[in-house]
Amino acid sequence: MVNVGVAVAGAVLALVGLGTPAAARPVAVALPxxxxxxxxxxxxxxxxxxxxxxxxxxxxxxxxxxxxxxxxxxxxxxxxxxxxxxxxxxxxxxxxxxxxxxxxxxxxxxxxxxxxxxxxxxxxxxRVVSAGSRVTYRSASMNTRTKAMLVEAERLLGRSLGITQGSYNPGGVPGSAGTHDGGGALDVSVSGMTAATRTTVARVLRQVGFAAWVRTPAQGFDYHIHAIALGDPDLSTGAQHQAGDYYLGFNGLADRGADDGPVVTPKLTWEEYQRL
The missing domain is CATH 1.10.101 (Muramoyl-pentapeptide Carboxypeptidase; domain 1)
Structure with a gap:
Protein backbone atom coordinates (compact mmCIF):
# COMPACT_ATOMS: atom_id res chain seq x y z
CA MET A 1 0.00 0.00 0.00
CA VAL A 2 1.39 3.42 -1.00
CA ASN A 3 1.86 5.93 1.79
CA VAL A 4 -0.05 9.01 0.53
CA GLY A 5 2.04 11.46 2.55
CA VAL A 6 5.28 10.08 1.07
CA ALA A 7 3.85 10.25 -2.45
CA VAL A 8 2.76 13.87 -2.05
CA ALA A 9 6.09 14.84 -0.51
CA GLY A 10 7.91 13.22 -3.45
CA ALA A 11 5.80 15.14 -5.93
CA VAL A 12 6.55 18.45 -4.18
CA LEU A 13 10.26 17.69 -4.13
CA ALA A 14 10.21 16.98 -7.84
CA LEU A 15 8.30 20.20 -8.56
CA VAL A 16 10.77 22.39 -6.68
CA GLY A 17 13.79 20.60 -8.10
CA LEU A 18 15.01 19.25 -4.81
CA GLY A 19 15.28 15.80 -6.39
CA THR A 20 17.82 17.19 -8.87
CA PRO A 21 21.49 16.44 -8.18
CA ALA A 22 23.10 19.33 -6.32
CA ALA A 23 25.55 20.08 -9.15
CA ALA A 24 22.65 20.67 -11.58
CA ARG A 25 20.63 23.00 -9.38
CA PRO A 26 20.67 26.75 -10.15
CA VAL A 27 22.71 28.73 -7.63
CA ALA A 28 21.03 31.81 -6.16
CA VAL A 29 23.25 34.86 -6.61
CA ALA A 30 22.82 37.78 -4.21
CA LEU A 31 22.30 41.08 -5.99
CA PRO A 32 24.60 43.98 -5.12
CA ARG A 127 18.21 51.62 3.78
CA VAL A 128 14.99 52.60 2.06
CA VAL A 129 13.79 56.15 2.79
CA SER A 130 10.10 57.02 2.60
CA ALA A 131 8.51 60.44 3.02
CA GLY A 132 5.40 58.74 4.35
CA SER A 133 1.88 60.06 4.00
CA ARG A 134 0.76 63.67 4.05
CA VAL A 135 -0.55 64.96 7.37
CA THR A 136 -1.41 68.23 9.07
CA TYR A 137 0.60 69.21 12.15
CA ARG A 138 0.77 72.59 13.83
CA SER A 139 -1.88 73.62 11.25
CA ALA A 140 0.59 73.02 8.40
CA SER A 141 0.82 70.39 5.67
CA MET A 142 3.83 68.06 5.83
CA ASN A 143 4.67 64.37 5.54
CA THR A 144 5.01 61.92 8.41
CA ARG A 145 8.81 61.85 8.18
CA THR A 146 9.01 65.63 8.53
CA LYS A 147 6.47 65.59 11.36
CA ALA A 148 8.56 63.00 13.26
CA MET A 149 11.62 65.23 12.88
CA LEU A 150 9.74 68.29 14.09
CA VAL A 151 8.27 66.43 17.07
CA GLU A 152 11.76 65.30 18.09
CA ALA A 153 13.11 68.85 17.77
CA GLU A 154 10.27 70.11 19.96
CA ARG A 155 11.05 67.41 22.53
CA LEU A 156 14.70 68.43 22.67
CA LEU A 157 13.80 72.11 22.90
CA GLY A 158 11.05 71.58 25.47
CA ARG A 159 8.72 73.87 23.53
CA SER A 160 6.24 73.85 20.66
CA LEU A 161 7.13 75.53 17.38
CA GLY A 162 4.75 77.52 15.21
CA ILE A 163 4.81 76.79 11.47
CA THR A 164 4.08 79.70 9.15
CA GLN A 165 4.50 77.73 5.92
CA GLY A 166 4.47 73.97 5.47
CA SER A 167 5.15 71.57 2.62
CA TYR A 168 3.33 70.67 -0.60
CA ASN A 169 2.47 74.33 -1.09
CA PRO A 170 3.07 75.15 -4.78
CA GLY A 171 3.16 78.86 -5.45
CA GLY A 172 3.21 79.60 -1.73
CA VAL A 173 4.73 82.60 -0.01
CA PRO A 174 6.54 84.91 -2.47
CA GLY A 175 10.29 84.63 -2.16
CA SER A 176 10.32 80.93 -1.28
CA ALA A 177 11.57 80.09 -4.81
CA GLY A 178 9.54 76.90 -5.02
CA THR A 179 11.21 75.27 -2.03
CA HIS A 180 7.82 74.55 -0.43
CA ASP A 181 6.32 73.01 -3.58
CA GLY A 182 7.29 69.53 -2.38
CA GLY A 183 7.82 67.78 0.94
CA GLY A 184 10.32 68.37 3.72
CA ALA A 185 10.12 72.19 3.76
CA LEU A 186 9.02 74.28 6.76
CA ASP A 187 9.13 77.91 7.82
CA VAL A 188 9.22 78.22 11.61
CA SER A 189 7.88 81.26 13.45
CA VAL A 190 10.38 83.04 15.71
CA SER A 191 7.82 85.42 17.20
CA GLY A 192 8.86 86.39 20.73
CA MET A 193 12.24 84.64 20.47
CA THR A 194 15.50 86.35 21.34
CA ALA A 195 18.40 86.14 18.89
CA ALA A 196 20.00 83.49 21.09
CA THR A 197 16.80 81.41 21.12
CA ARG A 198 16.47 81.65 17.33
CA THR A 199 19.97 80.27 17.01
CA THR A 200 19.24 77.47 19.48
CA VAL A 201 16.13 76.41 17.56
CA ALA A 202 18.05 76.39 14.28
CA ARG A 203 20.80 74.31 15.90
CA VAL A 204 18.37 71.69 17.23
CA LEU A 205 16.59 71.48 13.87
CA ARG A 206 19.98 70.80 12.30
CA GLN A 207 20.76 68.15 14.90
CA VAL A 208 17.69 66.08 13.95
CA GLY A 209 18.30 66.27 10.21
CA PHE A 210 17.14 69.62 8.83
CA ALA A 211 19.16 72.14 6.90
CA ALA A 212 18.02 75.19 8.87
CA TRP A 213 18.81 78.87 8.68
CA VAL A 214 17.57 81.98 10.48
CA ARG A 215 16.32 84.30 7.73
CA THR A 216 16.57 88.03 8.49
CA PRO A 217 15.34 91.43 7.23
CA ALA A 218 18.88 92.11 5.98
CA GLN A 219 18.37 89.19 3.58
CA GLY A 220 14.99 90.52 2.45
CA PHE A 221 12.81 88.39 4.76
CA ASP A 222 10.78 88.82 7.89
CA TYR A 223 12.53 86.97 10.71
CA HIS A 224 11.83 83.24 10.52
CA ILE A 225 13.68 79.92 10.40
CA HIS A 226 13.69 78.15 7.04
CA ALA A 227 14.18 74.37 7.31
CA ILE A 228 14.63 71.62 4.70
CA ALA A 229 14.49 67.94 5.73
CA LEU A 230 17.69 66.38 4.38
CA GLY A 231 17.16 63.22 2.34
CA ASP A 232 13.40 63.64 1.92
CA PRO A 233 12.55 61.90 -1.39
CA ASP A 234 9.68 64.39 -1.95
CA LEU A 235 11.87 67.52 -1.99
CA SER A 236 11.17 70.01 -4.76
CA THR A 237 14.07 70.91 -7.06
CA GLY A 238 14.65 74.16 -5.18
CA ALA A 239 14.69 72.35 -1.85
CA GLN A 240 17.09 69.72 -3.23
CA HIS A 241 19.47 72.52 -4.18
CA GLN A 242 19.24 74.09 -0.73
CA ALA A 243 19.95 70.73 0.92
CA GLY A 244 23.00 70.24 -1.29
CA ASP A 245 24.23 73.75 -0.55
CA TYR A 246 23.87 73.13 3.19
CA TYR A 247 26.10 70.06 2.95
CA LEU A 248 28.64 72.10 0.96
CA GLY A 249 28.72 74.99 3.46
CA PHE A 250 26.47 77.55 1.77
CA ASN A 251 23.54 79.59 3.08
CA GLY A 252 20.81 78.16 0.83
CA LEU A 253 20.17 81.54 -0.85
CA ALA A 254 20.63 82.53 -4.49
CA ASP A 255 23.93 84.28 -3.71
CA ARG A 256 25.35 81.01 -2.34
CA GLY A 257 27.05 82.88 0.47
CA ALA A 258 28.82 81.12 3.32
CA ASP A 259 26.61 79.22 5.76
CA ASP A 260 25.59 81.67 8.46
CA GLY A 261 23.87 79.14 10.72
CA PRO A 262 25.04 77.37 13.88
CA VAL A 263 27.74 74.77 13.34
CA VAL A 264 26.55 71.18 13.79
CA THR A 265 28.99 68.35 13.16
CA PRO A 266 28.42 65.92 11.60
CA LYS A 267 25.53 66.95 9.36
CA LEU A 268 23.03 64.14 9.83
CA THR A 269 19.84 63.00 8.14
CA TRP A 270 16.87 61.90 10.25
CA GLU A 271 17.77 58.25 9.68
CA GLU A 272 21.38 58.84 10.75
CA TYR A 273 20.23 60.73 13.84
CA GLN A 274 17.97 57.81 14.81
CA ARG A 275 20.89 55.39 14.63
CA LEU A 276 22.99 57.37 17.09
Missing amino acids: AVDMEAVLKAAQIDPRRADSAITPGSGESVRLVERALADRGLLAATYVDGHFGTRTVDAYAAYQRSLGYTGLDASGLPGPTSLRLLGETTYAVT
Whole structure:
Protein backbone atom coordinates (compact mmCIF):
# COMPACT_ATOMS: atom_id res chain seq x y z
CA MET A 1 0.00 0.00 0.00
CA VAL A 2 1.39 3.42 -1.00
CA ASN A 3 1.86 5.93 1.79
CA VAL A 4 -0.05 9.01 0.53
CA GLY A 5 2.04 11.46 2.55
CA VAL A 6 5.28 10.08 1.07
CA ALA A 7 3.85 10.25 -2.45
CA VAL A 8 2.76 13.87 -2.05
CA ALA A 9 6.09 14.84 -0.51
CA GLY A 10 7.91 13.22 -3.45
CA ALA A 11 5.80 15.14 -5.93
CA VAL A 12 6.55 18.45 -4.18
CA LEU A 13 10.26 17.69 -4.13
CA ALA A 14 10.21 16.98 -7.84
CA LEU A 15 8.30 20.20 -8.56
CA VAL A 16 10.77 22.39 -6.68
CA GLY A 17 13.79 20.60 -8.10
CA LEU A 18 15.01 19.25 -4.81
CA GLY A 19 15.28 15.80 -6.39
CA THR A 20 17.82 17.19 -8.87
CA PRO A 21 21.49 16.44 -8.18
CA ALA A 22 23.10 19.33 -6.32
CA ALA A 23 25.55 20.08 -9.15
CA ALA A 24 22.65 20.67 -11.58
CA ARG A 25 20.63 23.00 -9.38
CA PRO A 26 20.67 26.75 -10.15
CA VAL A 27 22.71 28.73 -7.63
CA ALA A 28 21.03 31.81 -6.16
CA VAL A 29 23.25 34.86 -6.61
CA ALA A 30 22.82 37.78 -4.21
CA LEU A 31 22.30 41.08 -5.99
CA PRO A 32 24.60 43.98 -5.12
CA ALA A 33 23.09 46.53 -2.75
CA VAL A 34 22.11 50.10 -3.53
CA ASP A 35 22.02 52.19 -0.34
CA MET A 36 19.09 54.57 -0.88
CA GLU A 37 20.21 56.93 1.87
CA ALA A 38 23.58 57.32 0.16
CA VAL A 39 22.03 57.78 -3.29
CA LEU A 40 19.68 60.50 -2.01
CA LYS A 41 22.56 62.31 -0.35
CA ALA A 42 24.59 62.25 -3.58
CA ALA A 43 21.58 63.36 -5.64
CA GLN A 44 21.30 66.47 -3.43
CA ILE A 45 24.99 67.32 -3.17
CA ASP A 46 26.60 66.34 -6.48
CA PRO A 47 24.58 68.64 -8.78
CA ARG A 48 25.67 71.60 -6.63
CA ARG A 49 29.38 70.78 -6.76
CA ALA A 50 31.77 72.77 -8.91
CA ASP A 51 33.54 69.52 -9.85
CA SER A 52 32.69 65.86 -10.42
CA ALA A 53 33.75 64.64 -6.98
CA ILE A 54 31.96 61.63 -5.51
CA THR A 55 30.04 62.04 -2.27
CA PRO A 56 31.78 59.81 0.32
CA GLY A 57 30.03 56.49 0.81
CA SER A 58 27.80 56.82 -2.25
CA GLY A 59 30.02 55.93 -5.21
CA GLU A 60 29.23 52.24 -5.71
CA SER A 61 25.50 52.65 -5.13
CA VAL A 62 25.32 55.56 -7.57
CA ARG A 63 27.30 53.63 -10.19
CA LEU A 64 24.79 50.76 -9.99
CA VAL A 65 21.93 53.20 -10.53
CA GLU A 66 23.76 54.91 -13.39
CA ARG A 67 24.54 51.57 -15.03
CA ALA A 68 20.84 50.66 -14.92
CA LEU A 69 19.98 54.01 -16.53
CA ALA A 70 22.65 53.47 -19.19
CA ASP A 71 21.28 49.99 -19.92
CA ARG A 72 17.96 51.66 -20.73
CA GLY A 73 19.62 54.13 -23.09
CA LEU A 74 18.95 57.08 -20.79
CA LEU A 75 22.52 57.90 -19.76
CA ALA A 76 25.75 57.86 -21.75
CA ALA A 77 28.27 55.30 -20.50
CA THR A 78 30.80 58.05 -19.82
CA TYR A 79 28.59 59.29 -16.97
CA VAL A 80 28.52 55.94 -15.17
CA ASP A 81 31.08 57.31 -12.75
CA GLY A 82 29.52 57.41 -9.25
CA HIS A 83 28.87 61.16 -9.43
CA PHE A 84 25.12 61.91 -9.32
CA GLY A 85 25.45 65.11 -11.31
CA THR A 86 23.00 66.97 -13.52
CA ARG A 87 23.25 64.39 -16.35
CA THR A 88 22.29 61.61 -13.95
CA VAL A 89 19.47 63.73 -12.49
CA ASP A 90 18.12 64.34 -16.00
CA ALA A 91 18.41 60.65 -16.89
CA TYR A 92 16.65 59.59 -13.70
CA ALA A 93 13.87 62.13 -14.34
CA ALA A 94 13.45 60.66 -17.83
CA TYR A 95 13.17 57.20 -16.28
CA GLN A 96 10.53 58.46 -13.83
CA ARG A 97 8.56 59.93 -16.75
CA SER A 98 8.77 56.58 -18.53
CA LEU A 99 6.92 55.11 -15.53
CA GLY A 100 4.16 57.66 -16.02
CA TYR A 101 5.27 59.98 -13.22
CA THR A 102 4.88 63.73 -13.60
CA GLY A 103 5.63 66.89 -11.64
CA LEU A 104 7.17 66.36 -8.21
CA ASP A 105 7.40 62.59 -8.82
CA ALA A 106 9.61 63.15 -11.88
CA SER A 107 12.15 65.56 -10.41
CA GLY A 108 15.14 63.24 -10.84
CA LEU A 109 15.36 62.59 -7.10
CA PRO A 110 14.99 58.81 -6.55
CA GLY A 111 11.93 57.59 -4.68
CA PRO A 112 11.64 54.12 -3.15
CA THR A 113 9.35 52.70 -5.86
CA SER A 114 11.21 54.00 -8.90
CA LEU A 115 14.58 53.02 -7.42
CA ARG A 116 13.38 49.47 -6.79
CA LEU A 117 11.83 49.12 -10.27
CA LEU A 118 14.96 50.46 -11.98
CA GLY A 119 17.13 47.76 -10.42
CA GLU A 120 14.66 44.89 -10.27
CA THR A 121 17.11 42.42 -11.81
CA THR A 122 20.42 44.15 -11.15
CA TYR A 123 20.49 45.40 -7.55
CA ALA A 124 18.62 45.28 -4.25
CA VAL A 125 17.68 48.50 -2.42
CA THR A 126 18.76 48.84 1.21
CA ARG A 127 18.21 51.62 3.78
CA VAL A 128 14.99 52.60 2.06
CA VAL A 129 13.79 56.15 2.79
CA SER A 130 10.10 57.02 2.60
CA ALA A 131 8.51 60.44 3.02
CA GLY A 132 5.40 58.74 4.35
CA SER A 133 1.88 60.06 4.00
CA ARG A 134 0.76 63.67 4.05
CA VAL A 135 -0.55 64.96 7.37
CA THR A 136 -1.41 68.23 9.07
CA TYR A 137 0.60 69.21 12.15
CA ARG A 138 0.77 72.59 13.83
CA SER A 139 -1.88 73.62 11.25
CA ALA A 140 0.59 73.02 8.40
CA SER A 141 0.82 70.39 5.67
CA MET A 142 3.83 68.06 5.83
CA ASN A 143 4.67 64.37 5.54
CA THR A 144 5.01 61.92 8.41
CA ARG A 145 8.81 61.85 8.18
CA THR A 146 9.01 65.63 8.53
CA LYS A 147 6.47 65.59 11.36
CA ALA A 148 8.56 63.00 13.26
CA MET A 149 11.62 65.23 12.88
CA LEU A 150 9.74 68.29 14.09
CA VAL A 151 8.27 66.43 17.07
CA GLU A 152 11.76 65.30 18.09
CA ALA A 153 13.11 68.85 17.77
CA GLU A 154 10.27 70.11 19.96
CA ARG A 155 11.05 67.41 22.53
CA LEU A 156 14.70 68.43 22.67
CA LEU A 157 13.80 72.11 22.90
CA GLY A 158 11.05 71.58 25.47
CA ARG A 159 8.72 73.87 23.53
CA SER A 160 6.24 73.85 20.66
CA LEU A 161 7.13 75.53 17.38
CA GLY A 162 4.75 77.52 15.21
CA ILE A 163 4.81 76.79 11.47
CA THR A 164 4.08 79.70 9.15
CA GLN A 165 4.50 77.73 5.92
CA GLY A 166 4.47 73.97 5.47
CA SER A 167 5.15 71.57 2.62
CA TYR A 168 3.33 70.67 -0.60
CA ASN A 169 2.47 74.33 -1.09
CA PRO A 170 3.07 75.15 -4.78
CA GLY A 171 3.16 78.86 -5.45
CA GLY A 172 3.21 79.60 -1.73
CA VAL A 173 4.73 82.60 -0.01
CA PRO A 174 6.54 84.91 -2.47
CA GLY A 175 10.29 84.63 -2.16
CA SER A 176 10.32 80.93 -1.28
CA ALA A 177 11.57 80.09 -4.81
CA GLY A 178 9.54 76.90 -5.02
CA THR A 179 11.21 75.27 -2.03
CA HIS A 180 7.82 74.55 -0.43
CA ASP A 181 6.32 73.01 -3.58
CA GLY A 182 7.29 69.53 -2.38
CA GLY A 183 7.82 67.78 0.94
CA GLY A 184 10.32 68.37 3.72
CA ALA A 185 10.12 72.19 3.76
CA LEU A 186 9.02 74.28 6.76
CA ASP A 187 9.13 77.91 7.82
CA VAL A 188 9.22 78.22 11.61
CA SER A 189 7.88 81.26 13.45
CA VAL A 190 10.38 83.04 15.71
CA SER A 191 7.82 85.42 17.20
CA GLY A 192 8.86 86.39 20.73
CA MET A 193 12.24 84.64 20.47
CA THR A 194 15.50 86.35 21.34
CA ALA A 195 18.40 86.14 18.89
CA ALA A 196 20.00 83.49 21.09
CA THR A 197 16.80 81.41 21.12
CA ARG A 198 16.47 81.65 17.33
CA THR A 199 19.97 80.27 17.01
CA THR A 200 19.24 77.47 19.48
CA VAL A 201 16.13 76.41 17.56
CA ALA A 202 18.05 76.39 14.28
CA ARG A 203 20.80 74.31 15.90
CA VAL A 204 18.37 71.69 17.23
CA LEU A 205 16.59 71.48 13.87
CA ARG A 206 19.98 70.80 12.30
CA GLN A 207 20.76 68.15 14.90
CA VAL A 208 17.69 66.08 13.95
CA GLY A 209 18.30 66.27 10.21
CA PHE A 210 17.14 69.62 8.83
CA ALA A 211 19.16 72.14 6.90
CA ALA A 212 18.02 75.19 8.87
CA TRP A 213 18.81 78.87 8.68
CA VAL A 214 17.57 81.98 10.48
CA ARG A 215 16.32 84.30 7.73
CA THR A 216 16.57 88.03 8.49
CA PRO A 217 15.34 91.43 7.23
CA ALA A 218 18.88 92.11 5.98
CA GLN A 219 18.37 89.19 3.58
CA GLY A 220 14.99 90.52 2.45
CA PHE A 221 12.81 88.39 4.76
CA ASP A 222 10.78 88.82 7.89
CA TYR A 223 12.53 86.97 10.71
CA HIS A 224 11.83 83.24 10.52
CA ILE A 225 13.68 79.92 10.40
CA HIS A 226 13.69 78.15 7.04
CA ALA A 227 14.18 74.37 7.31
CA ILE A 228 14.63 71.62 4.70
CA ALA A 229 14.49 67.94 5.73
CA LEU A 230 17.69 66.38 4.38
CA GLY A 231 17.16 63.22 2.34
CA ASP A 232 13.40 63.64 1.92
CA PRO A 233 12.55 61.90 -1.39
CA ASP A 234 9.68 64.39 -1.95
CA LEU A 235 11.87 67.52 -1.99
CA SER A 236 11.17 70.01 -4.76
CA THR A 237 14.07 70.91 -7.06
CA GLY A 238 14.65 74.16 -5.18
CA ALA A 239 14.69 72.35 -1.85
CA GLN A 240 17.09 69.72 -3.23
CA HIS A 241 19.47 72.52 -4.18
CA GLN A 242 19.24 74.09 -0.73
CA ALA A 243 19.95 70.73 0.92
CA GLY A 244 23.00 70.24 -1.29
CA ASP A 245 24.23 73.75 -0.55
CA TYR A 246 23.87 73.13 3.19
CA TYR A 247 26.10 70.06 2.95
CA LEU A 248 28.64 72.10 0.96
CA GLY A 249 28.72 74.99 3.46
CA PHE A 250 26.47 77.55 1.77
CA ASN A 251 23.54 79.59 3.08
CA GLY A 252 20.81 78.16 0.83
CA LEU A 253 20.17 81.54 -0.85
CA ALA A 254 20.63 82.53 -4.49
CA ASP A 255 23.93 84.28 -3.71
CA ARG A 256 25.35 81.01 -2.34
CA GLY A 257 27.05 82.88 0.47
CA ALA A 258 28.82 81.12 3.32
CA ASP A 259 26.61 79.22 5.76
CA ASP A 260 25.59 81.67 8.46
CA GLY A 261 23.87 79.14 10.72
CA PRO A 262 25.04 77.37 13.88
CA VAL A 263 27.74 74.77 13.34
CA VAL A 264 26.55 71.18 13.79
CA THR A 265 28.99 68.35 13.16
CA PRO A 266 28.42 65.92 11.60
CA LYS A 267 25.53 66.95 9.36
CA LEU A 268 23.03 64.14 9.83
CA THR A 269 19.84 63.00 8.14
CA TRP A 270 16.87 61.90 10.25
CA GLU A 271 17.77 58.25 9.68
CA GLU A 272 21.38 58.84 10.75
CA TYR A 273 20.23 60.73 13.84
CA GLN A 274 17.97 57.81 14.81
CA ARG A 275 20.89 55.39 14.63
CA LEU A 276 22.99 57.37 17.09
